Amino acid sequence: MTLAARTTASLPAGLATLIAGRRRLALLAGGALTLGCALLALVAIGQGAIAIPPARVAEILWARFTGDAALLDGRDVLVVMNIRVPRVLLGLLVGAGLAVSGALMQGLFRNPLADPGLVGVSAGAGLAAAATIVLGDRFLTGTLMKLPFAVLPFGAFCGGLISTLALYLIATRQGRTSVATMLLAGVALGALAGAMTGLLAFISDDRQLRDLTFWSMGSLGGASWTKLSAIAPIIIPLLLAMPLLARGLNGLMLGEAEAYHLGIPVQRIKALAILLVALAVGASVAAAGLIGFVGIVVPHLIRLAIGPDHRLLLPLSALGGAILLVGADIVARLVVAPAELPIGIVTAAIGAPFFLWLLLRRSGPLDV
């Protein structure tokens, strides 16, 4: 036994190299992703019907930041500040929120294939949105109000939150939440919500059906500072809570009992993570519609690159998710310009094949 308390600490050479290598890799990955995210955002802001070179975009943003009025002149400034910047910020925020939500769910369920879409959060939000589009329209015809599109985000947000709370209550017995029950119940609730959404689609008219279809494929179009200021306070808490949750999630990887033995407040971590994810996903769905696969693809790629330690995985997933969504938005606006593709199509076109590859690559059976 060499474990007697020592005042000086020394590391075996091999271990010191290992730890230093890991820290270098983390720093490198963090730096590269931050830089990539910033550059991509500049490109995304410049790209569109009125093309603005990234250098000019940077100039406008810098002038705006320093308040240099001489440089804030012209049509491109208006385009950048009122249309492009809110859109890119929405993409960054929704992408980061979805990717972190995915990473949290996978940690919580101890399952690399878990995703907010899998536990019914998205399905609940989708059902509420469909109900708003189809039924809201029906009840409000004849009245002066033209509500559906103002109410839609709020409805989606409530739907996501309600389905998560229902799931949480179903899976909780005597103060303990069973993640396995939650996963299975989530699949069932998702199917139920899907059936009801289908029923709504069945009774809807052509215009409603078109609204429903577009909304269910997701879009960053229609981003505005108002929309942004509505969802930022809901998604940002999730990003701020990352350091708070990371250590607990690492402990949970050994199992709930082991996490408890390590001194982790397991129930509190679970409840906090579920609540923050429900809020963030509800807000994302409300602002940008249903965008799939960000929550599975991004955390998995980050795990492959730097390992599963949540202290790195969560922040790097946020950056990766932001990059993926802003990148997908660029693609969505480019391929059929001047029209734009729903962004959900782009992320699913990347995500679904990747997901299949993930399944084929697994050597062992699935752990649920």
Add this chain to the structure above:
Amino acid sequence: MSETTAKETFIEARGLSFRAGGRDLVREASLELAPGTTTILIGPNGAGKSTLLKLMTGEAKPSGGEIRLDGEALAAIPAWRLACQRAVMAQHARLVFPFSVYEVASLGVDGIGRAMTRLRRDALVGESLAAAGVLDLAGRAYQTLSGGEQQRVQFARVLCQIEAGRSVASRQALFLDEPIASLDLCHQLALLDMARAIAGRGVAVLIVLHDLNLAVTYADHLVVMDQGQIIAQGAPARTLDDALLRQVFKVDLSLSRAPAPGLPFLLPQQHRLTPAA
């Protein structure tokens, strides 16, 4: 009951019962863990050994009876403080994501060692990995290790936690549930030696074991369980006898005495099934 007096007791369980699925998994079990003492829990499969361990660590809530740590009710102690006072190595620990051996061992110190410097924490992890004989595996993915290697990594994690908690808690306990089940003989003895060395520094150690010869060799205090009840407990030499073997383990073997320390031992060579079995 034993050599330990009430004043020395660190963890005291009184009349513990645990019911699940309409069955009594543990019935009226009373047990004391004293600092510096290695207590070994033996009994046939399904006797309730692991359940009793879960009750004593706070993982499961007893349906009857109570557990006190230094006189304080276990249920009232928050998880983080408990983590400084006791470390637990469970029977199985599966990991879904490819955490490295270094990361798994670090979990023992990440939570409760936050007051330490990073260098001190890393050094502690290194020392524990070396002590458990898995330092050269530090960079490997835990999932790719053999069962025995995984068990040693878990032991390293527990060593980290005990060492990290030492600066905070005045008294500590270490719980090991079948820690040597997947180990070869050399590592079985090494792990039990270390567990005893930890007890030697004043930690109360409770180990669930199946090998009666090892149990007798390493125990200061031997506890025998059967059908949820503690059947006998005390000094190993006085606790284990032929009648108990027949009654609890359903084997018709007679104990012999080892020459030097005079401890009882078993020779499975003389095994023959009891007519009833």
